[in-house]
Amino acid sequence: MLSKRLDHITPSYTIEISTKVSELKSQGIDIINLSIGEPDFFTPDQAKNKGLQAVKENRTKYDAAAGLKELRNAICNKLLEENNISYELDEIVVSSGAKHSITNTLMALLDPGDEVIIPKPFWVSYSEMVKMIGGVPIYIETKKDNNFKLTSNELKNAISSKTKLLLINNPSNPTGAIYTEEELRSIVNVVLNNDMYILADEIYEKIRYIDKFTSIAALSGEAKEITITINGLSKSAAMTGWRVGYSASSKKIAKAISTIQGHLVSHPSTISQWAAYGALTLCQDDMAQMVDVYTKRRDKAVSLLSEIDDISFINPQGAFYIFLDVSPFKDKFSYKDSYSVEFCKRFLEDYNVAIVPGIAFGIDDYVRIVYCADIDDVEEGIRRLKEFIKSL
Template identity: 40%
Template sequence: MLSNKVSNIQPSTTLAITATAQKLKDEGIDVIGLGAGQPDFNTPDFIIEGAINAIHNGQTKYTPSGGILSLKEAIVNKTNQDLNLNYNTSNVFVGTGAKHVLYNIFMSILNEGDEVIVPVPYWVSYPEQIKLAGGTPVFVKTDEETNFKLTTSQLEQHINDNTKAIIINTPSNPTGMIYSKEELLALDDLIKQHDLIVISDEIYETLIYNGKHVSYATLNEDAKDRTFIVNGVSKSHAMTGWRIGYGIGPVDYIKGMTNLASHSTSNPTTPSQYAALTAYTEQPEYIQKMNEIFKKRLDEVYPLVDEITGFKCIKPNGAFYLYPNVKEAMNLCGYNSSSDFAQALLEEAHVAVIPGSAFGSDDNIRLSYATDVESFKTAIERIKHFINSKKS
């Protein structure tokens, strides 16, 4: 019989939808997948060569649990340069993807009954990881009126003596929204007043098309000392399968995360660490090229989504997702939930999208434009035809 912890975990909807779409494709059905949370092009050749060279040079053995020193140094250099912050390698933990880093953070900071503020919509794994660590996710619903961003009045209403931490995800998955410095400063007073730990998920930091990335850790020295920055190479360098992420934070917590990893995963895959080292030390122009590709796509596909009957969509500022409100479309088609709507789109229109229920907001769906524009356009035509056929 499964343990209570495992029995209570909700499966990842994003991975489940992707798997179902792939199964239909394997059966010969022409499914267009708009559910992917990863860039649709291969890891750059220079990074692949870096990994191959490392393998040929014998870098296939165990490494320290928290990552090789040279990669930590590269992460420190990148962070200090990009954010103008003063970190050293003792502040860095390298994990098996940013998801693993987040898990180790929650396991290292939470005791039974501790609460974590989770703005809604949220990335699907936040609540489950918090619960696995013995904590309680406290959901604070945001919406289109505030561009899906948390306000100080909302935060104040949900803080109590059990509140231990808050998650800030900018740019956001699933909304693509980014927090400005002024918006973060407004939250900072309350965060500081209640001595909260900030988990700043910045995995999409390089994919910003309007505005600029601001990390909470850059607000002031106090903010830096209470913040975990979570990042990695998966989105910035098309390296999702290499499974390398990192966390930067207070030294004592980083030591705890490293100890935890030493008894669970041991070290991240050795050749992948050297691939990440190559990513952070060579050809930085690659990041700008990827950013330009996604910005161009967004400008092409956003108007197409916004004109679909029953869809209302805010244009995002970052990441590679659109998060339209489809409540009117669901009503027109006779569906009561985004899960049923998404399932029907997959089975009947052969378009894979992620229901907003996976992110805590059932009036929305998530569309990824990490696919070629022509396929995206075809998917939009299928969605239009589906809605028109259902409402007539």
């Protein structure tokens, strides 16, 4: 007799794709995987060495629920120097990945029935996290001609007496769009006028191809007070398996998050935290070099996709994804529930390339490809996509 909350949880489309890819590979089929948002780089050596040093020095005992003091200090310095936001040590909580930081935050803020506004397209787990906590996801249809970025008017129209939180991803997964300072100020003004919080997922902040990035909490003291900033090392330092993320918020919210975390997991792995400390303090050049490579891959991918007739896409300013509009081919498919799932299924089965259906992000006319993979795989995957679309 399982919990009834599982009746409302949608299985992960990305895990379903990964399972299918593994199944095909086990049959000896060579698959080009452009579906998983995981850097193909390895963790920088100086970060790994900090983790190894921690093991050798037996730093393997329990520590503070909110995370290592040294790591939280490094995070405070990062936020001040890079984002122009001043935080104190007790306003930072380190968790087992950004996903864990988001879940902790939702647990700290939401009561059953509270509404969370989520603009479409959204990262696949946002809505399921909200539902698991007992909250109600409220989706906003954004516009392609605005690169699917939320506007203040769209936000106003979605707010109700039950609205507790706005969840915003900047840079965006899956579009790679980045909000301007003016756009964010307009959104923050609406939130402030309606007694809400903002959960700002900025996990891709360092992977961007424009000079300026504005953190929401940096806009003003009022904005900082209502914003919970989420970030981590998985994407920027290629540390996905180490599982280190963090939240920055007011003292009251941080204390609540720390209390919840203390009961659930005590704290993240101390070894992983020392490696994250090494990444933040010693690996800035490594992270910048990764972004240089992503920039070249993005430019190549955009150039190749531009040669394909009848598709369009959001030109990414950050992250490492491209969101493709494949709606012109809907009449070429027979499907029951989801066009994008069927599109991706046929592309995988007929051309051995894995990509993600747009329905996973709330928009069924689109698919997502990644370019955080080997450039030869990216080029070959797009070449096969061109063949697939030509066949349609």
